[in-house]
Amino acid sequence: MSSSITDILKIKDTSILISKINQKSDIVIGVPHHTPSGTFMMPCKSHIYGDQNTGYIGYNIAKKLGCNFLCACNYFIDSNKNYYDNYSDYYTALEKCRPRYLVEIHGHGVEHCGDDIEISSGCKEQENYALKLKNEILKLIDSEINKDKTNKSLKELKELNINADFDKIYYKAAKSSTIIDERWISYHIELPLLLRIEANEGDIPEKGILFTKILCNSIKNICS
Numbered sequence: 136m137s138s139s140i141t142d143i144l145k146i147k148d149t150s151i152l153i154s155k156i157n158q159k160s161d162i163v164i165g166v167p168h169h170t171p172s173g174t175f176m177m178p179c180k181s182h183i184y185g186d187q188n189t190g191y192i193g194y195n196i197a198k199k200l201g202c203n204f205l206c207a208c209n210y211f212i213d214s215n216k217n218y219y220d221n222y223s224d225y226y227t228a229l230e231k232c233r234p235r236y237l238v239e240i241h242g243h244g245v246e247h248c249g250d251d252i253e254i255s256s257g258c259k260e261q262e263n264y265a266l267k268l269k270n271e272i273l274k275l276i277d278s279e280i281n282k283d284k285t286n287k288s289l290k291e292l293k294e295l296n297i298n299a300d301f302d303k304i305y306y307k308a309a310k311s312s313t314i315i316d317e318r319w320i321s322y323h324i325e326l327p328l329l330l331r332i333e334a335n336e337g338d339i340p341e342k343g344i345l346f347t348k349i350l351c352n353s354i355k356n357i358c359s
Protein backbone atom coordinates (compact mmCIF):
# COMPACT_ATOMS: atom_id res chain seq x y z
CA MET A 136 0.00 0.00 0.00
CA SER A 137 1.40 3.41 -0.84
CA SER A 138 0.41 6.79 0.56
CA SER A 139 0.36 10.01 -1.39
CA ILE A 140 2.29 12.98 -0.04
CA THR A 141 -1.02 14.72 0.67
CA ASP A 142 -2.01 11.75 2.86
CA ILE A 143 1.30 11.89 4.74
CA LEU A 144 0.79 15.61 5.44
CA LYS A 145 -2.43 14.74 7.31
CA ILE A 146 -0.68 12.53 9.89
CA LYS A 147 -0.88 14.16 13.32
CA ASP A 148 1.03 11.90 15.67
CA THR A 149 4.23 10.85 13.89
CA SER A 150 7.38 12.78 12.96
CA ILE A 151 8.13 12.34 9.27
CA LEU A 152 10.65 13.92 6.90
CA ILE A 153 9.42 14.02 3.31
CA SER A 154 12.20 14.44 0.77
CA LYS A 155 11.18 14.35 -2.86
CA ILE A 156 14.39 15.13 -4.64
CA ASN A 157 14.65 16.09 -8.29
CA GLN A 158 18.28 16.77 -9.03
CA LYS A 159 17.41 18.28 -12.42
CA SER A 160 15.79 21.23 -10.62
CA ASP A 161 17.79 23.96 -8.91
CA ILE A 162 14.90 25.09 -6.70
CA VAL A 163 14.02 23.62 -3.30
CA ILE A 164 10.67 24.30 -1.68
CA GLY A 165 11.28 23.64 2.01
CA VAL A 166 8.75 23.37 4.83
CA PRO A 167 10.52 22.74 8.13
CA HIS A 168 7.63 23.05 10.61
CA HIS A 169 4.53 21.52 9.02
CA THR A 170 1.68 20.20 11.13
CA PRO A 171 -1.86 19.48 9.90
CA SER A 172 -4.47 22.04 10.98
CA GLY A 173 -5.64 21.40 14.54
CA THR A 174 -2.19 20.12 15.56
CA PHE A 175 -0.86 23.20 17.34
CA MET A 176 2.25 21.77 18.98
CA MET A 177 5.26 19.88 17.64
CA PRO A 178 7.21 17.45 19.85
CA CYS A 179 10.18 19.87 19.81
CA LYS A 180 11.23 21.92 22.83
CA SER A 181 12.98 24.67 20.86
CA HIS A 182 10.09 25.13 18.41
CA ILE A 183 6.90 24.16 20.13
CA TYR A 184 4.27 25.52 17.72
CA GLY A 185 3.74 23.95 14.33
CA ASP A 186 3.26 26.00 11.14
CA GLN A 187 -0.16 24.50 10.45
CA ASN A 188 -0.99 23.57 6.84
CA THR A 189 2.24 24.97 5.37
CA GLY A 190 3.11 21.55 3.94
CA TYR A 191 0.11 21.61 1.59
CA ILE A 192 1.07 25.05 0.28
CA GLY A 193 4.70 24.03 -0.21
CA TYR A 194 3.79 20.74 -1.88
CA ASN A 195 1.36 22.43 -4.30
CA ILE A 196 4.12 24.79 -5.40
CA ALA A 197 6.76 22.05 -5.69
CA LYS A 198 4.41 19.81 -7.69
CA LYS A 199 3.56 22.59 -10.16
CA LEU A 200 7.19 23.63 -10.60
CA GLY A 201 8.48 20.04 -10.67
CA CYS A 202 11.16 21.00 -8.17
CA ASN A 203 12.63 19.51 -4.99
CA PHE A 204 10.30 19.27 -1.99
CA LEU A 205 11.50 18.88 1.59
CA CYS A 206 9.04 18.88 4.46
CA ALA A 207 9.58 18.07 8.12
CA CYS A 208 6.18 17.08 9.52
CA ASN A 209 5.32 17.29 13.21
CA TYR A 210 9.06 17.15 13.77
CA PHE A 211 11.03 16.48 16.94
CA ILE A 212 13.86 18.90 16.03
CA ASP A 213 13.83 22.46 14.70
CA SER A 214 15.09 21.33 11.34
CA ASN A 215 16.13 24.62 9.74
CA LYS A 216 18.39 25.55 12.68
CA ASN A 217 21.78 24.17 13.47
CA TYR A 218 22.12 24.00 17.23
CA TYR A 219 25.43 22.61 18.49
CA ASP A 220 26.55 21.72 14.94
CA ASN A 221 23.83 19.12 14.85
CA TYR A 222 22.78 19.27 11.22
CA SER A 223 19.27 17.94 10.72
CA ASP A 224 18.28 15.41 8.10
CA TYR A 225 16.23 18.22 6.50
CA TYR A 226 19.44 20.25 6.14
CA THR A 227 21.37 17.24 4.85
CA ALA A 228 18.69 16.62 2.20
CA LEU A 229 18.80 20.31 1.25
CA GLU A 230 22.56 20.11 0.71
CA LYS A 231 22.08 17.01 -1.42
CA CYS A 232 19.73 18.99 -3.71
CA ARG A 233 22.55 21.53 -4.36
CA PRO A 234 20.02 24.27 -5.08
CA ARG A 235 20.51 27.76 -6.46
CA TYR A 236 17.30 28.82 -4.73
CA LEU A 237 15.66 27.83 -1.45
CA VAL A 238 12.09 28.94 -0.79
CA GLU A 239 11.00 28.11 2.76
CA ILE A 240 7.32 28.31 3.67
CA HIS A 241 6.44 29.14 7.28
CA GLY A 242 3.32 30.19 9.14
CA HIS A 243 2.80 32.62 12.00
CA GLY A 244 -0.02 33.48 14.41
CA VAL A 245 -1.43 36.99 14.80
CA GLU A 246 0.76 37.93 17.76
CA HIS A 247 3.77 39.62 16.16
CA CYS A 248 2.81 40.78 12.69
CA GLY A 249 -0.94 40.25 12.46
CA ASP A 250 -2.15 39.30 9.01
CA ASP A 251 1.02 40.42 7.24
CA ILE A 252 3.05 38.27 4.90
CA GLU A 253 6.75 38.61 5.67
CA ILE A 254 9.61 37.78 3.33
CA SER A 255 13.26 37.67 4.40
CA SER A 256 16.42 36.59 2.64
CA GLY A 257 18.21 36.34 5.98
CA CYS A 258 20.11 39.64 6.21
CA LYS A 259 20.00 43.29 5.18
CA GLU A 260 22.59 42.71 2.42
CA GLN A 261 20.31 40.14 0.72
CA GLU A 262 17.15 42.22 1.16
CA ASN A 263 17.00 43.00 -2.58
CA TYR A 264 16.04 39.35 -3.25
CA ALA A 265 13.14 39.49 -0.79
CA LEU A 266 11.97 42.83 -2.25
CA LYS A 267 12.13 41.41 -5.76
CA LEU A 268 9.87 38.51 -4.78
CA LYS A 269 7.47 40.89 -3.02
CA ASN A 270 7.23 43.10 -6.12
CA GLU A 271 6.66 40.10 -8.39
CA ILE A 272 3.81 38.88 -6.13
CA LEU A 273 2.21 42.35 -6.15
CA LYS A 274 2.53 42.54 -9.94
CA LEU A 275 0.85 39.16 -10.41
CA ILE A 276 -1.97 39.99 -7.96
CA ASP A 277 -2.67 43.13 -10.04
CA SER A 278 -2.61 41.22 -13.30
CA GLU A 279 -5.04 38.58 -11.92
CA ILE A 280 -7.38 41.37 -10.74
CA ASN A 281 -7.30 42.87 -14.23
CA LYS A 282 -8.46 39.53 -15.61
CA ASP A 283 -11.20 39.05 -13.00
CA LYS A 284 -12.29 42.33 -11.43
CA THR A 285 -15.17 40.83 -9.41
CA ASN A 286 -13.12 38.20 -7.57
CA LYS A 287 -13.52 38.87 -3.83
CA SER A 288 -10.57 36.69 -2.76
CA LEU A 289 -8.21 38.54 -5.12
CA LYS A 290 -9.34 41.86 -3.66
CA GLU A 291 -8.64 40.52 -0.17
CA LEU A 292 -5.15 39.45 -1.27
CA LYS A 293 -4.52 42.93 -2.67
CA GLU A 294 -5.31 44.40 0.76
CA LEU A 295 -2.78 42.23 2.60
CA ASN A 296 0.45 43.87 3.59
CA ILE A 297 3.57 42.14 2.24
CA ASN A 298 6.60 43.24 4.19
CA ALA A 299 10.10 42.53 2.89
CA ASP A 300 11.90 45.46 4.53
CA PHE A 301 14.55 43.70 6.63
CA ASP A 302 14.63 46.42 9.28
CA LYS A 303 10.87 46.29 9.77
CA ILE A 304 10.02 42.59 9.63
CA TYR A 305 9.64 40.52 12.77
CA TYR A 306 10.58 37.13 11.32
CA LYS A 307 14.05 37.97 9.99
CA ALA A 308 15.31 34.35 9.88
CA ALA A 309 18.76 35.71 10.69
CA LYS A 310 19.44 32.64 12.85
CA SER A 311 17.98 30.07 10.45
CA SER A 312 21.01 28.20 9.19
CA THR A 313 19.28 27.06 6.00
CA ILE A 314 18.38 30.68 5.14
CA ILE A 315 21.75 32.31 5.86
CA ASP A 316 23.70 29.60 4.01
CA GLU A 317 25.51 31.46 1.24
CA ARG A 318 25.58 28.52 -1.16
CA TRP A 319 22.08 29.41 -2.34
CA ILE A 320 19.69 32.39 -2.53
CA SER A 321 17.00 32.08 0.13
CA TYR A 322 13.48 33.30 0.62
CA HIS A 323 11.93 32.80 4.06
CA ILE A 324 8.19 33.38 3.69
CA GLU A 325 5.92 33.75 6.71
CA LEU A 326 2.23 33.32 5.92
CA PRO A 327 -0.61 34.47 8.19
CA LEU A 328 -3.31 32.13 9.48
CA LEU A 329 -5.94 33.57 7.15
CA LEU A 330 -4.09 32.17 4.12
CA ARG A 331 -3.60 28.75 5.74
CA ILE A 332 -6.73 27.73 7.65
CA GLU A 333 -10.38 28.04 6.72
CA ALA A 334 -12.56 28.92 9.72
CA ASN A 335 -14.33 25.80 11.09
CA GLU A 336 -12.94 23.53 8.37
CA GLY A 337 -9.19 23.39 8.67
CA ASP A 338 -8.54 23.31 4.93
CA ILE A 339 -6.62 25.93 2.96
CA PRO A 340 -9.11 28.77 2.27
CA GLU A 341 -9.87 29.96 -1.25
CA LYS A 342 -7.69 33.05 -0.91
CA GLY A 343 -4.87 30.82 0.34
CA ILE A 344 -5.19 28.65 -2.76
CA LEU A 345 -5.13 31.76 -4.95
CA PHE A 346 -2.11 33.14 -3.11
CA THR A 347 -0.32 29.79 -3.51
CA LYS A 348 -0.87 29.97 -7.29
CA ILE A 349 0.44 33.54 -7.43
CA LEU A 350 3.43 32.70 -5.23
CA CYS A 351 4.19 29.70 -7.43
CA ASN A 352 4.22 31.84 -10.60
CA SER A 353 6.28 34.51 -8.85
CA ILE A 354 8.90 31.92 -7.87
CA LYS A 355 8.94 30.59 -11.44
CA ASN A 356 9.51 34.11 -12.81
CA ILE A 357 12.28 35.18 -10.48
CA CYS A 358 14.16 31.90 -9.88
CA SER A 359 15.47 31.39 -13.39
Ligand SMILES: [Zn+2]
Nearest residue numbers: 168186241242
Ligand atom coordinates in the same frame (compact mmCIF):
# COMPACT_ATOMS: atom_id res chain seq x y z
ZN1 LIG B 1 8.38 27.93 10.67
